[in-house]
Amino acid sequence: MEVGTTSLPEKQELLYEGKAKLLYRTSDPELVWVEFKDDLTAFDGKKHATLEGKGAFNNQISAVLMGMLNQEGMRTHFVQLISEREQLVRHLKMVPLEVVVRNIVAGSLSRRTGIAEGTILEEPIVEFYYKSDELGDPLLCHQHITKVLRLATQEEIEELAQAGLAINRVLSHFFDQRGVTLVDFKLEFGRDSQGNLVLGDEITPDTCRLWDKATGTKMDKDRFRRDLGNVAEAYAEVLKRVGA
Numbered sequence: 337m338e339v340g341t342t343s344l345p346e347k348q349e350l351l352y353e354g355k356a357k358l359l360y361r362t363s364d365p366e367l368v369w370v371e372f373k374d375d376l377t378a379f380d381g382k383k384h385a386t387l388e389g390k391g392a393f394n395n396q397i398s399a400v401l402m403g404m405l406n407q408e409g410m411r412t413h414f415v416q417l418i419s420e421r422e423q424l425v426r427h428l429k430m431v432p433l434e435v436v437v438r439n440i441v442a443g444s445l446s447r448r449t450g451i452a453e454g455t456i457l458e459e460p461i462v463e464f465y466y467k468s469d470e471l472g473d474p475l476l477c478h479q480h481i482t483k484v485l486r487l488a489t490q491e492e493i494e495e496l497a498q499a500g501l502a503i504n505r506v507l508s509h510f511f512d513q514r515g516v517t518l519v520d521f522k523l524e525f526g527r528d529s530q531g532n533l534v535l536g537d538e539i540t541p542d543t544c545r546l547w548d549k550a551t552g553t554k555m556d557k558d559r560f561r562r563d564l565g566n567v568a569e570a571y572a573e574v575l576k577r578v579g580a
């Protein structure tokens with residue numbers, strides 16, 4: 337693992353503890369110190385486990401993927417790795433939407449439509465979910481977002497969708513070259529102090545469906561959701577494939 341070499345700001349108090357990460361304020365108001373936890377949750381937190389090493393795998397996987405997106409000219413919050421399980425990111429004001437991009441039918445899209453998991457979509461699609469633990473992250477239609485909850489304008493929805501699709505093109509190609517099919521994934525965006533839309537949160541096997549191209553083997557959180565076993569091995573393999 338290659339950690340950042342520039343001098344680090346001072347780590348200060350805990351800002352937020354979520355299900356997968358801890359966020360700390362730093363001496364630089366523009367930067368946040370993130371620590372990835374070993375906790376694994378599914379079904380709105382109803383299923384929970386601790387998996388030794390998961391935080392370290394996810395921290396490094398997200399660092400590689402976001403670092404690559406930065407190099408491709410896309411705005412992400414990733415600044416540098418601090419340690420195996422910590423990274424420094426830009427402090428964003430998060431948009432409370434989960435932006436899901438899908439290339440292949442799986443999970444809730446299969447349940448909602450009755451279309452078999454594994455069916456390839458004619459073109460990638462984008463869905464928006466309301467980031468609300470109390471409500472169980474419901475699927476929203478555009479008018480729920482613009483006219484009822486007023487979380488974003490139609491133009492911002494379009495900006496989020498275009499950003500999601502652009503990230504999908506780069507990520508799908510990157511994974512494909514490493515023998516992995518990117519089935520679907522969830523993104524979270526925020527605004528930086530200049531108002532730019534920036535990709536935040538994480539890109540990891542917790543937030544993506546990744547299938548081995550040769551065998552179809554699942555290499556993501558579905559191994560935990562569906563009790564398929566070898567969860568840590570799958571995350572380790574993803575880290576190996578992305579080449580950290």
Ligand code: ADP
Binds near residue numbers: 426428429
């Ligand atoms: P959850 O909140 O769903 O339990 P996490 O444990 O992953 O999930 O918590 C991370 C929290 O930090 C999320 O609420 C996410 O929206 C937020 N977040 C992610 N990246 C940033 C960032 N760069 N700046 C501020 N908040 C962020």
Ligand code: UDP
Binds near residue numbers: 544
């Ligand atoms: N996803 C996520 N967090 C969520 C919901 C979904 O990271 O709160 C990811 C999930 O890992 C998958 C994609 O978004 O890669 C689509 O998930 P889906 O709607 O199929 O959800 P499921 O009900 O199967 O978890």
